[in-house]
Amino acid sequence: MVSASTVHIALRGRDDECDAIRRLLDRDDGGALLFHGPPGSGRSALLAYARRWAGQRAVLAGAGLADEATLPYAGLHRLLDPVLDADAALPVRQRRLLRRALGGDGCPAEQRLALAAAVRSLLAAVAADRPLLCTVDDLDTGDPQSAWTLAVVARRLRRLPVAMLLSATAPATVDGVPAHGLRPLDAHECRAMLAGLRERPPAPVAAALAALSRGSPAALADLAGSLTPGQWRGEAPLPDAPPVDGALAAAYRARLDRLPVPTRRMVLLAALDPGDDPGTLVRAAWAAGLTLEALAPAEAAGLLRTGPGGVTFPHPLARTMITAVAPLADLRAAHLLLAGTLAEGALGRALRHATAADCPSDVLAAELTAAVDEVPDRAAAAVVLRRAAELSPDPGRAAELTIAAARCAWTAGDPDQARGLLRRLTAGPAHGRADLLRGDMQLRCDAPAAAVATLLAAADAIAPADRRAALLALVRAGEAICVTGDQYRYAEVARRAEALRRPGDPPELDLLATFAEGVGATLRGDHARGGPALRRVVVIGGRLTGPALTPGALVCAAAAALLVAVDGPAHRLAGRAVEVARSRGQLSLLPRALELRAVAEYWLGRHEAAAETAREGVHAARAGGQHVCAQVHLGILAVLAAVRADRDAALARIAEIGDGAAPGSRPDAYARWALGVLDLIDGRYADAVARLSALARTGTGRGQVLVQVMATPYLVEAAAHDGGRPAAALAVFDHWASSTASPSRRALAARCRALLAPRGGPEAEREFHAALRLHPADTDRFERARTELLFGRELRRRRRPRDARAHLHRAREAFTLLGATVWADRAGEELRAAGESVGPVRHGPEQLLTGQQLHIARLVAEGATNREIATRMCLSTRTVDHHLRNVFHRLGVRSRTELARLLS
Incomplete structure (x- = not known):
């Protein structure tokens, strides 16, 4: 018997379904609902909840039974048996038809609808005294005749005080009835x-x-x-x-037992073959004398789905439970069939041996370990290594294999499995490598502050045996230090990395040690030493090939490129890191690589591309359980929205970060930067100065120094309005910008100096002109337009409206083309204040493009190629290319995807 407390616990996450039940039961007229989902999803608990909520309603409860699936109308008989005496109220013909069907004499095909009408009449008669609730669990488990009849009745309950609740595995069991699919709990x-x-x-x-x-x-x-x-x-x-002795295993066992033997064998093969090649299953079935058509009963039962891409299971736990409840002999036979379809090699031989009863465990462990390099899928490699660890008789070797399995699971984006494997370990010589993995997960998932100590301890433990792993641990510890905002501690990382350096180190070790040296020097303001070291890292990263070409090395090179302000190489290196991480299944580094690519795109002025990359980063981080990385990407999105003056979007992203970001951490700093920009735009200059000044405490190495450097142009602009002089922050930015070869950083530094120069003096004008000369023409158009706006405003305030208008016109045009309408409006306001009559900003592409350009742009948005457009418009492809380049320039987009998004 299901108790009330048990039902309440089982209904976690089912608020919407419970609301639907209550609404149905509170109505005066009738209706029906269907709840569908895999075994164990809570269907029975929802029906029990409905019976508890029935109040004064009469209740009829039934369920489909597998044992009665071959007995026509057995389920209907069990449901209606308590109220059959009420059939006296039915017309004679309906009463006879109903009695004959429920008595075992069946129902002719041409009278099935009449039988359904008789059942409806019987329910109406029962509900004459008080409303009625009917619940039928596992409708698709019992006999199909009862299921069809009840489905017909469920669609015809309007105007009757009868509520019917049905549950089934697949939604197709009952068409035309409101259905609720039961999702997995979060x-x-x-x-x-x-x-x-x-x-x-x-x-x-x-x-x-x-x-x-x-x-x-x-x-x-x-x-x-x-x-x-x-x-x-x-x-x-x-x-x-x-x-395997739980309720869920029993439910899966019962479902499988109802299937024909060939179907059960095919379902087991499909469950054991999670690969991407549908041909493997086809070949295994052929070897067993089976065909894919044998899967049809399982698909009809909602156990799996078949399609062009192969077999998929609706619930992610289905594979696990199918293999768990399979008899050992069937499991061995299925493994052997699948192993026989693999190409000959170490893995194929090991899997064949795994099916042999007399294979020694130590031999099999060694074979599986040797064969793991043949497994490109890191998740599958984790399974192989875990099995090898279980079979290894040597505890030390088993620990090493367990750590390797955990690393593969983490790399594949499954930190929960990785943590579960690490929990199996006891203290031993392998604890340093385990700490390296734990620290990596702490850094990206939930505890970057704790990661620092974990990774430093791992570096000490690993260093005597593996300098590469120790240097990697130090670099990750340095990253954790930067994420938490304790940059003064990076000196320790740089010192330890320098102690591990050796003459003649291979490129990857040289890259890691030089990166730690360069970042340490940069954070303490020693750009004369840090700049050359980081530029060397960029060069090494661009030359890596073969096994040394790893996402981790590319990420270091991209970060180094950003620190020395070479944005193009930074973007290429980060993009390459993304490609390599994806191609090799090393998903744990994907969010960090995407973060660096988004920052590079920000500096390049490609705000839309940066936002798209950051959104991709949020998705990748959340999919891999990397909550800290997800918050960092949300912070980047908040800044990008704020810079474009999109208040609602910025605040929404900040709300998503919530209270989970630790004060002083990188996500927290990004959120505060975004809020400071919004303060600046809204004219709350003192608030903006206070917020942006607090991002870091200059000279102490505490706080988010790197984020404050990025935010300094906005801090200086707010201070110029407020009458303050953030000398320390500007000095740090100016010193860094002058140490780089980046025209855009030097332009921003010149603009900052212009804003803080004495009002009306020659210094401000000289610095503004310098900034405009330095701004690159092909990139950084947004910041160039901001400089034009600020210079035009300065000239207008100095009573030089004619000189101001030229700059303000250029700013307004650039903002309009970039879609930054709020900033375009600001430029328009300044133009009007300078004595020029200007209309409202033309926002849409229709106003920015000629008729022919707009036609071409719309065809591109529909997916047409340049050749197809040329054919349709009777133009040459060269003419289409020319028009499309102008379209991209006028709308400020860089790809066909951005153009399609803009026009949509």
Whole structure:
């Protein structure tokens, strides 16, 4: 019997479904709802909730039974048996038809609709005294005749005081009835459910159980009920899957038992073959004398889906449970069939041996370890290494393999699995490598402050045996220091890295050590030493090939390029890091590479591209459980929106960061930078100065020094309005800009000096002219337009309106082409103040393009190629190319994708 408390716990995350049930039961007329989802998703709990909410309604409850699936109308009989005496109110013909069908004599095909009408009449008769609630669980498990009849009735309950709730695995069971698919629970809902089942577990245990359950309430309940007290407290390793004797396993076992034997064999093969090549399953089926058509009953039951890309399972836990409940002999046979389809090689041989009962465990462990290089998928490699660790008789070797499996899982974007594997380890010589992995996950996922100590300890432990890994640990510790805002500690990282350097080091080791040296010097303001070191890193990164060409090395090179303000190489190196990370399945570094690419695009003035990259970074970080990295990308998006004066978007991104960002951290600094820009735009200059000045404490090495350097042009602009002089921040920015060869940074420095120069003197005009000469013509158009606007405003205030207008016109035109309408309006206001009558800014492409250009732009947005456009418009492709270049220039876009987005 389901208790009220059990139902309440099982309904976590089902608020929308419960609301729909209450609305249905509160209505005076009738209706029906269908709840569908995989086993263990909470369908039965929702029907139990409805029966508890029924109030004064009469209740009929039924369920489909597999044992009665071959008995026509058996399910209908079980549902209606308590009220069959009410059939006296039915017309004689309906009563006879109903009695005959429920008595086992069946129903002729031509009278099936009449039978459904009889069932509807019977329910109406029962509901004559008081409203009625009918619930039918597992509709698709029982006999199909009952399911069809009840579906017909469910569609015809309007104007009757009858509510019907049905549950099934697949939505296609009942057409024409409002359906609710039961989604997996999210991490927060899983934690709440666990706290209701037992005492609240530690956060890492709750996160691991949520990942193991894949959001299945039944799996979560089975796991909670099967754990020992030590496992619940996180003192012992957790299982890899829900227990095979739990309710969820029983539900899957029952579903599989109802399928034909060939179908069961094909389903098991599909569950064991998560690869991207559909041909593997086809070849394995052919070797077993089976065909893909055997999967049809399983697809009809909602267990899986077939398509051009192969077989997919609607619920991510399905593969695990199908293999868990399979008999051992069937499992071995399926493994052998799949192994036989693989190309001959070390992995193929190891998998063949894995199916042999007499294969020694140490031999198999060695073969699997040797074969892991043949597995391009890091998630699959984690499985192979974990199995090798389980088979290894040597505890030390088993620990090494477990760490390698955890690293593959983390690299593939599954930190929960990686943490679960690391929890299996006991103290031993491999703890340094384990700490390197733990620190990496702390840095990117949840605890960058703790990551510093973890990674420094890992570097000390690893250094005697592996200098490369030790240098990598130091570089990651330095990154954690920068994320948390304790840059003064980077000197320790640089000192330790220098101690690990050796003459004649290979390029990747040289790159890591030189990067630490260059960043350390730059953070303490020693650009004479830091600049050459970082430029050397950029050169080394651009020359890497073969095994040395890793996403980690490319990320260091891209970060070095940004620190010495070579934005083009920084963008290329970060983009290359993204490509390599994706091609090699090394997804753990993808959010960091995307962050650097977005920052490079910001400096290049490609704000739309930077926003697109940052949005991609948020998605990648969240998919890989990297919450800190996701916050960093949200901060970048907030800054980009604020710079474009999009208040709503900026505040929305800041709200997404929420309270999770630690004060002084990089995400927090980005959020404060965005708020400072909004203060500046709204004329709250003192607030802007206070906010932007607090990003870092100059001279102490505390706070987000690098973020404040990026924000200094806005700080200086606010201070110029407010009458302040942020001398320290400007000195840091000016010193850095002058140490680079970047015209755009020097232009910004000149603009800052112009804003703080004495009003009306020659120094301000000289610096403004210098800034305009330095701004690159092909990039940085937004900042150049801001300089034109500020210079025009300065000239107007000095009563030189004629000189001001030229700059203000250029600023207004550039902002208009870039789509920065708020800034274009500001330029228009300054023009009007300078005595020129200007109309409103023309915002749309229709006003910026000629008729022919607009026609070409719309065809491009529809996906047409230049050749197709030329054919349709009777033009040459060269003419189309010419018009399209003008379109890109006038609209301020750089790709066909941006153009399509703008026109949409």
